Amino acid sequence: MADAHPTPTVLLPEAEVLRIVDELAARIAPAIDDDTVAAVLLTGGLWFAADLTRALARRGRHVRFDALWLASYGDAQTSRGRIDVYADFQRPIEGRRVLIIDDVFDTGLSLAEAVRIAREKGAAEVLTVVFARKPRPKPRAPEPDFVGWEAPNRFLVGYGLDHAGALRGLPDVCALD
Template structure:
C-alpha cells in the first residue's frame, strides 16, 4: 500500500483504481466515436492530469485544448459566479467536443461551460468526468462518461487541490477537515 500524506483522512481511489478506470473510459470513448476526430477540452487545473491519462487511452485522432474556469475563488465552496480565466485557442465549430472534467460537484461551472461551448456551434458536446459527487443540489448535467461516484467530502489528489496543494498525490483521498477548517 502506498504511503498516505499526513493531511489525508483516507484514500478513496488508489493509483491502480484510477489507472484501470481511465483505461476503461478511454476504450469506451474510442468505441463510441469510431471514425470521428475529437477535440478534448480540459478544465484547468484540476482536470489536466486526468485528461493527460485519458487521451493516451483514446485510439482516435484528437486535439487537446485547455480552458481555465473558476467558480471557487479562494474558498472551499463554489461562489456561484463563473468566470473564464483562459479560453480555448481552437475553434469548436463543427467539431466533436469531449470535456474532460476532474469532478462534478455543484455542476455550476460545467453547466456554464457547456452553454458557452454550445454557443460556438460544435457538432456535439459530451462530458467525461472522473468523479461525480453525490450531492443534493447538483445541476442536471448529462455526463456520458463517469469514472467513479464519490461521497460529498473534500477530495484532493490526482490533479485536485486545496489551496494549490495535493495535486501531485497519485491517488484520490479525503482531506482531513481540520486542514481546511483552520484556514477559514
Template sequence: MPENRSFSLLPLIAEEQIKNRIEILADQITSDLGFSDLVMIGLLNGSFIFLADTVRALHRRGMKIWVDFIRVESYGMGSESTGKVEMKYPLSLNIENRNVLLVDDILDTGHTLQFVTQYLQQKHPHVLKTCVLLDKPSRRKVSIQPDYVGFQVPDVFIVGYGLDYQYQFRELPGLFIVSFENPMSGRSS
C-alpha cells in the same frame, strides 16, 4: 477552509483503480463516438492529469486528438463553490462542426459544467460530450449529468490526481479525502 487547520489525508481511490477506470472510459468513449478525431478540452487546473491519461488511452485506440484548455473559476481560494462562474482563460481552438469531449476533474454543484457546456455550444460543435473523473450527485444544484464518469464519490473534500487543497497535493497519484481535525474534540471531521 481555514489555512491553519490541521488535517490528515485518508486514501479513497488508488492509482491502479484510476488507471483501470480510464481504460474502461476510453473503451466506452471509443465505442460510443467511433470518431477517428476528437477535440478534447480540459478544464484547468484540476483536470490536467486526468485529461493527459485519457488522451493517451484514446490515442492507443487509434483516435487522433487535438487538445485545448479552458480555465474558469468558481472556487477561488476556498473549498466551496461560490456558484458564480467566471471565464479566466477561453478556448483557443475553433470547434465548429468538430467532435468535442469536455473533461473536468469533479462535478459537484454543476454550475461550472453547465456554464462551460453552454459556452461551448455557442461555438457550434458537431457533437459535445462531457467526461468527469469524479461525480458528487448529492451536491448538484443544477440539472446536468455527465456523459462519462470515472467514479461517483460522497460529499467529502478530495485531493490528489490533479485536485488540490490550497495549491497542494495535485501531484499525488491516487485520490485522498482531506480529514480536518476538530480542535474542540481532537477528532476528525
C-alpha cells in the same frame, strides 16, 4: 516548515485510478473520432485529461487537444456559485464534436458553463466526461455523459483535486476531512 495539511486518507490508490481511466477510454472511444476536440477544464482536470487522452490514443483515437480555464472555487472548499472564465478555447470548434474533460462533478456549474461555451462557439456535439461525480450536483446542471467513479461526499484531493492549490500532484484520490 511544518505540514499545514491534515494527512490525506487514500480512497482510490493510483492503480485503481488508472484502471478507471482505462475503462472510461474504452467507453468513450466508440463515441468519438480523431477530429474530436478534447477540452480539459483547467486546472484540476489536467491530470485526468493527460491520462485519458493517452488511454484513447492506445485505442486508436488521436483527439485534438484544447483547454478551457474556468474557476468556481478559488482557494475555498466550497463553490462561490459563479464561474470565472480565464481562458477560452484556443482552436476552432465550430462544426466539431467536443469532449469536455473535468476532474469532478460537484456543483456542476463548471461543466454546465463549459457546455454552454462550446455550444455558443458552434460545436456540432458536446460530450462530457468526469473522473468523479459527487452525490450532490445542482438540479440545473446537466449530467455528465461519462462518469468514472461515484465519489463520496467528502473533500477530495489528489489526481488534480486540490486544497487551496496544494496536493493536486498526489497520484491517489484522497479525502482530506
